Amino acid sequence: MANFVFLFFASFTVICAAGIVLNRNAVNAAMCLLLCLVGVAGLFVRLDAFLLAFLLLLVYAGAVVALFLFIVMLLDTKGGTTPARSAVAKAASLGAGALLVAGLASFTLKGRLAAPPPAGPAVGASLKAYAYELFTLYLLPVEVVGFILLITMIGVIVLSRKEAGGA
């Protein structure tokens, strides 16, 4: 039964991910991204990372995909005619794809654990573990990340400001 849940979420995620790449329409692709993220959140729950699953849904599925949809509808992107690819680009894509597949296969097949996973509840299951780590060992990164968000906000305001007088 537990394996069935894993297989369900895994295949659901991969199919939706393929949908992002294959969909011609950008809105449909964004919807596929949303479903794919829900699938990944399900896998996170299977890994007992409940907080991360919740944050993934909140930040990604909630905020990021909504932002994507806004922009897709704002820009009204009609594809138009796209010129054919050059032979060099095709060869480079093929080479890069082959390298990626080889690297990922070795990563997947050679992933080994020295010891079996510890029994009992996972460390990542409790909110307390996150709070303890974030406010002791990772206190400086938390502050840096807050600063990054501030800089992002300012940067986005600057980028999206109308240029005065075409300057």
Next chain:
Amino acid sequence: MITATLNAYLAISALLFAIGFLGVLVRRDTLIIFMCLELMLVASTLALVAFSRFNGTMDGNVFVFFILTVAAAEVAVGLAIIVAFFRKRQTVQVDHIDALKN
């Protein structure tokens, strides 16, 4: 309650990453390329969470926490750049982004 092996999670993560990479290579629409980039980022977080769970440590989980924050910032800036580009050129096809070519 954990039955699937670490390698199963890593395989899913690798598959998602490869699909995202493929999307970046074959699609022409900047927005969809950006979505595929996000997919690659999420695939890497899945690997981190799986490693963290199977090793019984918190490091991967905390790292994913930071990745989520930075990804949100990245999306905001990236989309702002795309909108700014669209205002200048009236298109978001990558084939038309060639100002630095030649």
